[in-house]
Amino acid sequence: MSQQRDKTPARRRFLRDAARSAAGLAGIAVLLGLQQKQSQARDGLALRPPGALANGAFDSACIRCGQCVQACPYQTLKLATLLSPLAAGTPYFVARDIPCEMCEDIPCVVACPSGALDPLLTDIDQARMGLAVLLDHENCLNWQGLRCDVCYRVCPQIDKAITLDLQHNLRTGKHAMFLPTVHSNACTGCGKCEQACVLEQAAIKVLPMELARGQLGEHYRWGWQEKQRAGHSLVPEGLTLPARGAKGGE
């Protein structure tokens, strides 16, 4: 058969070259296309559904079936695609687009066959999808002394997850500021505050736990808590420390 085709070497070479250059071009086009897609990455952080195992564990447990997405009544959950920061096929939501409505029966967790969404989560208030953080004090209206309060008002855990903390307004000298303050012991990371923020870009955003929270050094203790626990100060009261001047001690 190959001898037969050798009778028309010019045609054969042309076809081969054409096919190879087309394939090469297509390959380059695809690469460029992917590149471009990636640069159009949407704004807003991707959050996991309620009950999701910690990062690595979730990636190995989730079998990408999308049943949580189909179970979500509010079209909150989406599946990641190729080249997204999350593993392709895993569920996420972007709070600024559609936040979690915190269904009491948690249908996404019920639908999960693999245990990637922990079936032990039965109380949605215990979910920790992330933590709301008021990132931008400079643009938050409440921090300017205005009474926006929207994040506080929409919070499903109002007065628990977000409180308004009173502070003196130094700019006017005579008014108050009501600072939205998030409390990690109650915030579920549902993202309703981020979605509702009236600014062009939300000043309050839900961040994944590991981004949102700091951590004390292992050895570090809060003195006042230790004092309360022990019933007395752990260091002698009225301790005088040596003065360390330029000339120091002996």
Place this chain on the structure above:
Amino acid sequence: MANPVAQAGRDARLRHGWWRSNRFLILRRSSQLLILLMFLSGPLWGVWILRGNYSASLLLETIPLTDPLMMLESLLAGHWPAWLVWVGTAVVLIYGLIGNRVFCGWVCPLNPVTDLAAWLRRKLGLRQSASLPRSLRYGILIAVLVGSAVSGTLLWEWLNPVALMGRGLIHGIGEGALSWLKGLVAAFGAGIWLIVALFLFDLLVVEHGWCGHLCPVGALYGVIGSRGVVQISAEKRENCTRCMDCIHVCPEPQILREPLLLQKGAPQVASDACIACGRCIDVCAENVFEIKTKFHYSGAKK
């Protein structure tokens, strides 16, 4: 004398009519479409026949199904799957034992894409093909499994175009043409370029490149189903006229060589690579091929 590649199946059509020479193709496309519709009926009309997608699903709210490769990756990555996943895998394994690579031919949503590439190749007379070993897919399969164990992630799922195609089609639905289109764009995302790349790879670079050489999902189904009950058999191979039509349409032509062309050993086609698509039965004007079960041969000596 061998027929031209572009005219594979013409003799059978002229002699036996259109239905007889296309029936397995039609049945197979119907099967693929039907399964997709079973996934779509839920989101579209609220009738949940299959929840989930090709990676894992729930049939009629009771029977779980899980892609065995997905399950293996998850297990090796260090997650002990919930019982539902185990049951689902068991169910798919049973079906894997019934058929050989029937998933590839009758279920896989990517199959129509690679079939289109192969069809275009024949019609356009593109014979040029880089050569890759057919066994490469088993290498990839092992690499994926070892890689999952080492990295602790489901390695193949970063790429898996089979799952990707299914997700795009199933999760990209919307009401009305425009929102559906938007949904598809969102659900496929950058993944559509992978599908395009695969199509072009199959069309221009390697003949039957993806399904026949690379895909580890199909490779695993091949391993599971190598003792499959469903078998294609060159029953009347003495009638073969060497027109080569079956070889030209077969996605795994190497498996037809021994039982048909060399007439060596049993007439049954080996199961590990055969996708039981039945296209060879369609295109054969001499009615050489038959689709049978293994039980058909039990006791009968050849």
